[in-house]
Amino acid sequence: MKALSSELLRDIAHIQNIPIIPLILEVVCRSTGMGFAAVARVTEDKWIACSVRDEIAFGLTPGGELPLETTICHEIRQSGQGVIIDQVSADAHFCTHRTPLQYGFQSYISIPIILPDGQFFGTLCAIDPAPALLNNTKTIGMFTAFTELIAFHVAQQRLLEQQTRALAETVQELGESRDENRQYRHISNHNLQEPLRKLRMFSSMLTDPITPPDAAKTQALAARINDSARRISMMIRDLSDFSGTPAQHNFEQVDLQQVIRIVSSQLGVTVQAGPIPPIKAVREQMEQLFFQLLDNAVKFAKPGVVPEVHITTMTDANEMAIIVDDNGIGIAPSQLEKIFDLFSRLSTDLPMDSFGMGLAFCRKIVRQHGGRIEAESRDDGARIRIVFPTA
Numbered sequence: 001m002k003a004l005s006s007e008l009l010r011d012i013a014h015i016q017n018i019p020i021i022p023l024i025l026e027v028v029c030r031s032t033g034m035g036f037a038a039v040a041r042v043t044e045d046k047w048i049a050c051s052v053r054d055e056i057a058f059g060l061t062p063g064g065e066l067p068l069e070t071t072i073c074h075e076i077r078q079s080g081q082g083v084i085i086d087q088v089s090a091d092a093h094f095c096t097h098r099t100p101l102q103y104g105f106q107s108y109i110s111i112p113i114i115l116p117d118g119q120f121f122g123t124l125c126a127i128d129p130a131p132a133l134l135n136n137t138k139t140i141g142m143f144t145a146f147t148e149l150i151a152f153h154v155a156q157q158r159l160l161e162q163q164t165r166a167l168a169e170t171v172q173e174l175g176e177s178r179d180e181n182r183q184y185r186h187i188s189n190h191n192l193q194e195p196l197r198k199l200r201m202f203s204s205m206l207t208d209p210i211t212p213p214d215a216a217k218t219q220a221l222a223a224r225i226n227d228s229a230r231r232i233s234m235m236i237r238d239l240s241d242f243s244g245t246p247a248q249h250n251f252e253q254v255d256l257q258q259v260i261r262i263v264s265s266q267l268g269v270t271v272q273a274g275p276i277p278p279i280k281a282v283r284e285q286m287e288q289l290f291f292q293l294l295d296n297a298v299k300f301a302k303p304g305v306v307p308e309v310h311i312t313t314m315t316d317a318n319e320m321a322i323i324v325d326d327n328g329i330g331i332a333p334s335q336l337e338k339i340f341d342l343f344s345r346l347s348t349d350l351p352m353d354s355f356g357m358g359l360a361f362c363r364k365i366v367r368q369h370g371g372r373i374e375a376e377s378r379d380d381g382a383r384i385r386i387v388f389p390t391a
Contacts, residue, residue, distance in 0.1 A: 004063070006317065008048060011041050011121075012063055014157040015050035015150075024124075024146050025053035032139060034107060034128035036060075039150060041122040042073045050122070056129065058103075072099050073110055073123045080120065082111040084140065087131035107132035111143040116155050124150065254281045256290075256322075260311065263290045269298055273311040277320060279388055285365045292358035293384060297326035300382065315390065324384040333377045340373065359384075 004012075015021055021039060028037040035056030041048045047066045054060060068074050072083050085091050085108040088100040100108065110125035124147050133139075256276045264271040271294065279286075294309060301307040305327060314321040331339060340363040359375075366373040366386055376383040 004046075004048065008041060008043070008046065010161070011154075012048065012050045014154050014161075015039050015041075016062060017157060018150070018153040020153070021051045021150070022053070024150070025051065028124070028126050028143070028146070029053055029055060031142065032107075032109070032126060032128075032132050032134060033130075034109075034126040034132055036128065037124075037126040039113070039122065039124055040073060042068070042071075042077050042120070044077075047071045047073055058127070070099055070102055072097070072108065073125065076110055076112055076123055077120055080112055080114070082109070082123075082140075082143070084109045084135045086134050090131075103127065105129055107134060109134045109139070109143060111140075111147050113147045113151050113154070115151050121151065121154060123147075251280050251282060253278050254283050254286050256286065259283070259286050260290055260294075263287060263294055264309075266291070267294050267298055269294050269307050269309060271309045271311060274313065276311065276313050276322065277315065277390075279320065279390070281369055281388075285368070289362055289365045289386075292362050293324050296358050296382075297328055300326070300328040302327065302329055318390060320388050320390050322386045322388070324386070325378070325381060327381045329381075330379070331375050331377050331382045336375050336377060339375050362386075 025037040025039070029035065035054070036058045037053045038049050038060065039051045041050050045068055047068045049060045049062055049064045049066075051062055052060050052064075060066070076083055085094050085100075085106075088094050088097075088106045088108070094100060094108075100106070105127040107128045107130065108126070110123045112123055113121040115121050124143055255278050257273060260271055260273055260276070297307045297309050308327050310325045312323045312325075314323070340359045359373075362384075363373050366388070369388055371386060371388040373384065373386045376385065
């Protein structure tokens with residue numbers, strides 16, 4: 001059988017985290033005289049035991065599965081109605097049914113567990129090789145009350161899990177917001193102050209009445225003033241673009257290999273990429289992400305060396321890591337902590353229209369997709385590792 005999904009594993013954990021479940025199964029066995037009772041999670045294609053009391057060596061333990069088509073619970077899921085059999089051999093409908101014949105039981109009761117939102121979760125069931133008096137108001141009422149109690153607890157477990165996840169996301173968003181605020185403060189106190197200082201200095205020199213008029217000097221100072229003003233304007237533009245990158249919700253299945261082919265063609269950079277699974281993402285932001293990554297490989301290429309990029313992936317049940325390696329100048333270990341900050345630059349030899357915003361945009365996009373991004377220092381280039389959730 002296939003491995004259980006993370007969702008089904010959580011459902012099993014939810015049942016096992018309800019303290020009253022073992023007592024319910026004990027009461028079921030004691031009151032009916034039956035030797036096996038269980039809470040089962042039943043889906044379209046699986047029957048899974050979440051909690052079990054086994055006094056007849058039936059052989060199931062929590063997490064154990066039965067082929068769905070061999071169970072009566074499959075029929076209960078379809079009809080939404082419980083099934084009660086006092087004695088299989090005397091029941092006109094079930095005396096030839098394959099399930100009791102296969103598993104060797106004579107008495108059987110299974111009542112559906114319906115969550116408050118109407119979702120079918122599974123069943124509370126019991127079996128025994130001997131007949132039992134089950135089809136009566138007392139037994140049916142007891143099972144119905146138990147299934148309602150189980151449904152209530154499962155719903156509360158799910159709600160608690162959602163609230164915990166929401167809280168974790170809020171804490172993460174708060175941390176990211178604080179990180180961006182830290183960067184904005186640094187920009188205000190440092191990055192923008194330097195060109196402003198130059199503006200003031202050059203302006204005062206230009207208007208200093210003590211200095212004799214000099215056309216060449218005036219022209220040079222005016223050029224420096226214009227350059228400083230241009231730098232401030234470009235920084236403000238980049239900040240505006242960065243703060244205007246919204247957390248979009250138009251997620252779709254995105255073919256990342258196609259995105260990489262398009263971007264690498266635009267930039268004229270050679271990319272060797274292994275198989276990359278598609279991911280649920282905002283297409284425009286994925287295009288911007290890989291544009292910035294590949295553009296960095298071009299900007300930070302070694303002199304006289306044609307830039308090349310290698311992209312590989314690693315996946316597990318919950319995450320996909322995309323590793324982007326280039327053959328450029330690399331990243332100094334001292335730069336690793338701040339390389340994703342706004343206006344962080346590896347080199348002062350870059351053209352004026354480059355302020356080190358690319359990786360800051362990359363981190364914001366990756367965070368908006370619930371992932372993380374980090375840089376590694378290598379001898380023969382730079383490595384960027386991006387991890388996206390897949391579950």
